[in-house]
Amino acid sequence: MLTSSKRAILQTLIDRGPLSRAAIAEILGLSRAALSGLSGELIDAGILREAETSYGSSRLGRPSILLEINASHGYLVGMSIEQFGCPMVLADLHGTVLAQAILPATRVPEEVVDIIEEGLPALLSMAGVERASVLGLSVALSGFVNHSQSVCLQSAILGWADVPLARMVEERVGLPTSLENNANAAAVGEKLFGRGKEQVNFSVVTFGESIGCSHYIDGRLYRGHAGGAGELAHCTIELDGIPCRCGKRGCLDTIASRHAVVSAAHAATLPAESPQEIEELAKTGNPAAIGILHRAGNALGLAISHLIQLNNPERIVIASVDGAVGGLFRTVTKQAIDAYVLPQLGSVTDIRFDDVDEIFWARGAAAIAAHRYLIGAGGAKGSRDAA
Numbered sequence: 001m002l003t004s005s006k007r008a009i010l011q012t013l014i015d016r017g018p019l020s021r022a023a024i025a026e027i028l029g030l031s032r033a034a035l036s037g038l039s040g041e042l043i044d045a046g047i048l049r050e051a052e053t054s055y056g057s058s059r060l061g062r063p064s065i066l067l068e069i070n071a072s073h074g075y076l077v078g079m080s081i082e083q084f085g086c087p088m089v090l091a092d093l094h095g096t097v098l099a100q101a102i103l104p105a106t107r108v109p110e111e112v113v114d115i116i117e118e119g120l121p122a123l124l125s126m127a128g129v130e131r132a133s134v135l136g137l138s139v140a141l142s143g144f145v146n147h148s149q150s151v152c153l154q155s156a157i158l159g160w161a162d163v164p165l166a167r168m169v170e171e172r173v174g175l176p177t178s179l180e181n182n183a184n185a186a187a188v189g190e191k192l193f194g195r196g197k198e199q200v201n202f203s204v205v206t207f208g209e210s211i212g213c214s215h216y217i218d219g220r221l222y223r224g225h226a227g228g229a230g231e232l233a234h235c236t237i238e239l240d241g242i243p244c245r246c247g248k249r250g251c252l253d254t255i256a257s258r259h260a261v262v263s264a265a266h267a268a269t270l271p272a273e274s275p276q277e278i279e280e281l282a283k284t285g286n287p288a289a290i291g292i293l294h295r296a297g298n299a300l301g302l303a304i305s306h307l308i309q310l311n312n313p314e315r316i317v318i319a320s321v322d323g324a325v326g327g328l329f330r331t332v333t334k335q336a337i338d339a340y341v342l343p344q345l346g347s348v349t350d351i352r353f354d355d356v357d358e359i360f361w362a363r364g365a366a367a368i369a370a371h372r373y374l375i376g377a378g379g380a381k382g383s384r385d386a387a
């Protein structure tokens with residue numbers, strides 16, 4: 001079990017990247033001697049290593065050796081449950097993906113455990129990694145997750161209620177396992193492994209079968225009182241709108257999710273099975289396709305304008321798989337944000353549309369497993385912590 005001082009060192013390196021011993025000591029208010037002792041123990045345990053030498057702003061001063069998290073100290077498995085299948089990755093502690101696979105799609109909890117048990121050996125052999133070097137496993141899904149107990153309280157998409165998936169996987173596979181909402185996994189993935197490294201306040205909005213949303217506030221993932229922070233998908237956008245899977249009406253998810261736009265295309269008898277195909281029809285001037293994308297982009301932009309005004313994030317990443325939020329949808333979303341947000345807040349918010357690949361959430365799940373190992377996060381019962 002790592003002491004809180006050691007976890008603070010690891011947290012500092014996660015937040016700021018490689019640093020000298022002197023810099024870490026200063027940030028944490030520790031004496032150089034104390035820091036040297038603690039970092040020495042972390043190096044001996046293989047969790048930290050000495051990285052490049054920094055010469056500071058000039059090359060005249062004494063060079064200092066930077067400390068960083070040792071990428072190959074151990075490996076993490078991340079998986080996400082998607083409609084098209086279950087992407088699974090093996091990553092190191094710097095987020096480099098060493099092996100990946102798309103496992104079969106399923107919504108049955110017992111089958112999820114089966115595919116993890118069957119898929120893991122192949123993933124490890126692909127990367128040439130021993131099972132004993134795996135530090136943890138995390139599964140990301142769309143739904144409400146009790147973070148401390150790693151239980152899926154409710155998932156409208158999967159049709160789950162109170163599923164203790166982490167415990168089920170842990171019992172069968174024998175690895176410390178956690179469960180996380182997929183938008184939270186995406187944010188932690190951006191923070192640990194991605195482009196959110198320097199960001200202290202940012203939000204991730206994910207466009208998929210459903211819409212996900214998560215926030216990093218003051219450098220920490222913000223889960224809220226009961227783990228429900230970021231439920232943008234089920235904010236009411238249209239009073240007395242159509243029924244939503246959550247039981248309410250007129251939620252953002254009923255207008256702007258992949259599920260919603262494809263359903264609207266079906267209702268309009270358009271020959272389209274994906275947002276990309278609706279975009280193609282819109283390009284040919286099809287009025288129904290243009291109308292669906294306008295309505296969806298307008299709703300998403302309105303919701304994001306509220307998010308900007310509530311949290312004032314420095315950046316919002318709107319992530320979608322393989323350009324699903326492209327063309328007209330993207331243009332209308334941008335215009336709607338500009339139209340609805342207070343100009344002084346909109347002008348200081350960096351809005352990024354990001355086409356991500358199908359392992360994006362699985363990689364985020366691996367980041368969750370890394371986060372739990374390095375700095376703890378009230379892991380699933382029986383979780384193994386860093387030594």
Ligand SMILES: [Zn+2]
Binds near residue numbers: 233244246253
């Ligand atoms: Zn809803």
